[in-house]
Amino acid sequence: MNSSLFLxxxxxxxxxxxxxxxxxxxxxxGVSSDNVRKNEPIEGGIRLTHKDAFHGFNVKFFLVGIIFLxxxxxxxxMFPWAxxxxxLGFFAxxxxxxxxGLLLGGLIYVYKSGVLKWM
Numbered sequence: 001m002n003s004s005l006f007l008x009x010x011x012x013x014x015x016x017x018x019x020x021x022x023x024x025x026x027x028x029x030g031v032s033s034d035n036v037r038k039n040e041p042i043e044g045g046i047r048l049t050h051k052d053a054f055h056g057f058n059v060k061f062f063l064v065g066i067i068f069l070x071x072x073x074x075x076x077x078m079f080p081w082a083x084x085x086x087x088l089g090f091f092a093x094x095x096x097x098x099x100x101g102l103l104l105g106g107l108i109y110v111y112k113s114g115v116l117k118w119m
Contacts, residue, residue: 060115060118063110063115064115064116067107067110067115067116070103070106071103074099074100074103077099078096081096
């Protein structure tokens with residue numbers, strides 16, 4: 001048997017045994033306090049009553065989150081591109097400018113649509 005395969009199976013067995021054991025030990029030895037303030041529903045720093053919990057959030061929160069995600073994925077594409085730019089050549093540089101141009105066009109569209117205006 002391969003030694004790395006043996007080590008991996010050994011670690012999985014240890015994990016399966018150790019994880020539940022530590023979870024139950026923390027429940028047994030941990031400090032627990034139940035009070036009214038701790039059990040209140042809170043969402044985004046806003047304390048909610050029971051009837052407020054069924055109201056939706058403003059759509060702009062979700063839109064800003066999606067826009068952030070798009071530009072975060074942009075950085076994920078740019079990092080390996082920047083590392084290999086010399087090997088990729090001029091064509092890859094033009095491809096990245098096209099990609100950034102499309103994202104800039106999307107950002108301009110979002111800005112002109114008024115999505116980023118809060119008031």
